[in-house]
Amino acid sequence: EGSFLYDGGNAPRVKSMRGASAYLKVAEGCSRSCTFCIIPKIRGKQRSRSVTEVLGEARLLAAQGIKEVVLIAQDLTSYGVDLGDNRSLITLLEGLETIPGLRWVRLMYAYPWNFTDELLSLIKDSDRVLPYIDMPLQHISDRILKAMRRNVLREKQLELIDKLRAVPGMVLRTTLITGFPGETDAEFQELADWIQDVEFDRVGVFAYSPEPGTPAAEMPDQVDPEVAEARRGALLAIQQGIHEEKMRKMIGERLEVLVDGPSDEHPLVLEGRYYGQAPEIDGVVYLSFEDGGSFVRPGEFVEVEIEDASEYDLVGVVLAEP
Template identity: 35%
Template sequence: MANKLHIVSLGCTKNLVDTEVMMGKLQNFELTDAQDEADVIIVNTCGFIDAAKEESINTVLSLHDTRKEDSVLVMAGCLSERYKEDLANQMPEVDIFTGVGDYDRIDELLQEKKSRFSDKVFLIDGSERVVTGSSYHAYIKLSEGCNQACSFCAIPSFKGKLNSRNLDSIAKEIEGLVKKGYYDFSFVSQDSSSYLRDQNIKDGLSLLIQRVELIDEVKSARILYLYPSTTTILLLKNIAKSKIFHNYFDMPIQHINDEMLSMMKRGFGKDKTTQLLDFMRSLPNSFVRTSFIVGHPNETEEMFEEMCEFASSFGFDRINVFSYSDEETTPAFDMSKKISNELIASRAQKLGDIASEATKKSLQNEIGRKIELIINGESDEHEYLLSARESIWAPEIDGEIYVNDRVKDEDLEFGKIYKAKVTELVGDILTATVDNA
């Protein structure tokens, strides 16, 4: 068996967890950043929207161009699953294709050197992972698939219906990671607020919160990807009562105009959506993140302006902006009144500017506050600046804080939680002084 592995994970954090499972099955390989030295190259692809599909294909072809002779190139994940027949015919560069059901069998696929697409839903249940990117934080996947029918989303067509992990499986995984020194966790799935609904349990996240709080040494947690029509005020109250889970609310609402929300098949209209958002915002030390889609078929200028006004006035801490992607197998694909690419790009630019301003206001509101932060290491900016993030923030996506001073003359440890005071905003990065260990 070959002994050097180069692996690339594209797309979302859920994909990252699956990539870490493959790494766990291939620990007899030596990881290398040099693709031209690798004996095995794996790309875990994303097939969500056009830009992600293009990135996945270009990444695979680029790696093929530089790989060494007799190496094995594997294309795994969502794009492979979604277009399995087409890719097998059109990409002879790839040696092995596999989808979303065989991450824990990647070692078998390499030994057999053949493609496989299992029908089974892969849920982590005892699979060992090699957690990447942090010595203290890990993502925990709650489920696979989705029961929603959003007009623009093709994911249920290749990921299937909701399949939740049971609480014991999740608790066991966290307990294993705690033993390795991990104490901060982000819980992810396609629709986290539907967790356990496939098992006829309405408020599975509240049960999850109770279960995680029983695990010693878990100090910090947040839930990503709430869905409006499956998020309840009771759930938000249970998050707020928790001593471990932050008041971190990531609920992609996609639009705010009632007619457009109906066309998008989002389940809730403007009034109920804003009720949830207002309650989130009212909670102490809350952090509210959302996403919007611009350019969905039939989106009028008035609908777009209503979304811009709401995005500007509500007080979101972070906003993601996505341009509509016309995806086959989705209801929106067959809709009339498509928006031109030029107009979509123009609207995305305008809403993106609003999103940047929202982030700036949120960061300015931090100045002078006392916070908890976690130091990740030295910054890229200067050797005397340390890179940190506020403990409530999700890694990678919510920003970076530079620690430029401390009250006590002690060395600060990486991966440790400190209390600090935010001092100023330099560009789009906060600075802070650690005031006690």
């Protein structure tokens, strides 16, 4: 088994993200047995940090000026289950809501199992836990999901998506796999039709490649890598059209934006993100200023009116404070 990264000591926290955002790892390892994944063999079963320890780190980050924490684990919604507490994630989120200065709490790798109605209610009622969920679903075909050893099948996935969509302003991200061993043309088409129908806000797609030491690598009917890649491209093309339409509809909206700092691609331009954009993966809001506009600093929240949209990014003008 892999060794645990945390010993409960008081080592200084090194921030691993630009601006006023930081990742906050709550657990290491995974106790699931997805047939395509090597993580449990490499990192061992899930070992959760205590709520007290995670909150302590969050307070340190907030004291350093961090405004957004991104909660991560290999299986976030199972956080604390290994400690015998199925409500650990709820308890943690309730604690994070009380930390002065912390404005945004983002959930990443929130798997569909253990995603409770209580968690949904907390997100709906919270002004800090963002209505943004990254939930890797991988596929929609029941046969493929069973072969992957995913224990949330099509009907339950659709039910959960409906519940999530009922939360005002919810932004949904998922990841999918094409070309899993045995995936037929019909099963891929089922996946493509589903993506078109559900209209996720963000989608990442991976073409399956065998991971030595995993059950899936030994399965019969391995899909030709070129076919898997072509299917990946087809899904991304569908999603690109969906995403561009969603972005265009945002023109004219007024959004609260967290300023990250100068753009890596355009150093003379400041960029930030609204709550529906996770750092480093979802695109940004490029900021412009009205004539005589004031200077803004990284870590500040500003009101922005969206004036333009590209394939992945938004462009908006910072509105002067009244």
